[in-house]
Amino acid sequence: MAETIIIRRMEPSDEKYVLAIDQKIVGEARAASWQQRVFRYLERYYPPVSHIAKANGVVVGFIIGDIRGWEYGMASGAWIDIMGVDTEYQGQGVGRRLVEAFVAQCRHQGIKGIQSFMRDDDTRIQRFLESVGFSRGTLVEYSLEV
Numbered sequence: 061m062a063e064t065i066i067i068r069r070m071e072p073s074d075e076k077y078v079l080a081i082d083q084k085i086v087g088e089a090r091a092a093s094w095q096q097r098v099f100r101y102l103e104r105y106y107p108p109v110s111h112i113a114k115a116n117g118v119v120v121g122f123i124i125g126d127i128r129g130w131e132y133g134m135a136s137g138a139w140i141d142i143m144g145v146d147t148e149y150q151g152q153g154v155g156r157r158l159v160e161a162f163v164a165q166c167r168h169q170g171i172k173g174i175q176s177f178m179r180d181d182d183t184r185i186q187r188f189l190e191s192v193g194f195s196r197g198t199l200v201e202y203s204l205e206v
């Protein structure tokens with residue numbers, strides 16, 4: 061029988077569970093930057109768009125993002141920064157439900173657009189986002205090797 065998945069807003073006490081999922085799906089390298097980059101920021105400002113998914117009381121997925129003002133000359137909108145679903149729960153609609161919660165909160169706050177950046181060759185996340193209604197945007201990255 062399918063387990064009941066509960067989606068709720070992320071809270072500071074969820075950080076350790078989020079980190080454990082990220083370590084499992086991406087590895088230690090990114091996890092090392094979390095304390096410095098993600099949590100320090102979250103502890104100052106908990107964006108209401110960030111959510112976690114729980115199955116049988118255990119955190120099995122997360123979506124972290126925020127709402128930013130004018131950026132890149134575009135109207136204010138929300139950004140999905142990072143998301144992940146525990147390997148054992150992937151492909152069961154958890155990611156979709158997390159995005160839906162993110163979108164619902166954006167609608168509630170009157171946000172008109174949601175963006176997310178990823179590598180051009182990361183077709184996995186691109187196909188996932190297309191499945192949940194996103195399409196390719198128009199932002200372009202310029203870089204210089206030094």
Ligand SMILES: CC(C)(COP(=O)(O)OP(=O)(O)OC[C@H]1O[C@@H](n2cnc3c(N)ncnc32)[C@H](O)[C@@H]1OP(=O)(O)O)[C@@H](O)C(=O)NCCC(=O)NCCS
Nearest residue numbers: 142143144145150151152153154155156184185187188191
């Ligand atoms: C990408 C990820 C967030 C998707 O979450 P999920 O719970 O597995 O996805 P869902 O089961 O909700 O799938 C929703 C839709 O996306 C599609 N989808 C999901 N992963 C896909 C993939 N790798 N390739 C193609 N389509 C995919 C599903 O087929 C489904 O479409 P459908 O409803 O039309 O059948 C999750 O698999 C994950 O954490 N992956 C590893 C880490 C990662 O890439 N994180 C994102 C970068 S920060």
